[in-house]
Amino acid sequence: MVYIGVIGAAVCSAATVERAEAVGAGIARRGGVLICGGRGGVMEGAARGARREGGLVVGILPGRDRRQGNSYLSVALATGLGDARNAVIACACDALIAIGGGYGTLSEIGLGLKMGKPVIGLGTWRMVSGRGEAAAIITAGSPEEAVELAFRAAGGHFLCSS
Numbered sequence: 279m280v281y282i283g284v285i286g287a288a289v290c291s292a293a294t295v296e297r298a299e300a301v302g303a304g305i306a307r308r309g310g311v312l313i314c315g316g317r318g319g320v321m322e323g324a325a326r327g328a329r330r331e332g333g334l335v336v337g338i339l340p341g342r343d344r345r346q347g348n349s350y351l352s353v354a355l356a357t358g359l360g361d362a363r364n365a366v367i368a369c370a371c372d373a374l375i376a377i378g379g380g381y382g383t384l385s386e387i388g389l390g391l392k393m394g395k396p397v398i399g400l401g402t403w404r405m406v407s408g409r410g411e412a413a414a415i416i417t418a419g420s421p422e423e424a425v426e427l428a429f430r431a432a433g434g435h436f437l438c439s440s
Contacts, residue, residue, distance in 0.1 A: 280432045283313045283371035285386040286320025286379045294378045297421050298323030304425035306333025313370050316347040320377050325350035338367045372432035375424045376402040396431030400424045
């Protein structure tokens with residue numbers, strides 16, 4: 279199985295949630311496991327889309343109470359790690375799809391790239407190093423393209439490296 283992380287803000291626009299829902303549905307249709315932070319916004323939209331298509335959704339929660347997860351999770355993992363759970367999310371995935379997002383999403387993108395994971399961006403951060411090099415975020419123009427790129431890029435990324 280391929281594990282695809284969907285990362286993005288807990289508070290975002292309805293259009294962003296719709297894109298996340300389409301991404302989640304696409305992951306499920308391809309038989310992938312969706313990993314997310316388990317809360318609202320992008321995470322809930324992606325989880326809803328995946329569950330609607332019969333997919334498996336794992337939420338890596340920041341707190342110690344599984345009940346804090348959204349109602350679309352198949353599995354809610356309480357970590358008690360707060361924002362440090364972002365490293366768990368990045369490590370658990372074969373590829374990540376970043377949809378919009380704030381600083382938490384930015385940290386997940388950075389951690390994913392540091393771990394050698396492919397990161398697909400859908401209307402998310404653009405980054406340039408201090409040397410002027412663009413970060414290796416693969417840009418997608420639609421939810422369908424993001425899913426296709428993530429599955430293609432995930433081949434062989436089944437270990438967490440640092």
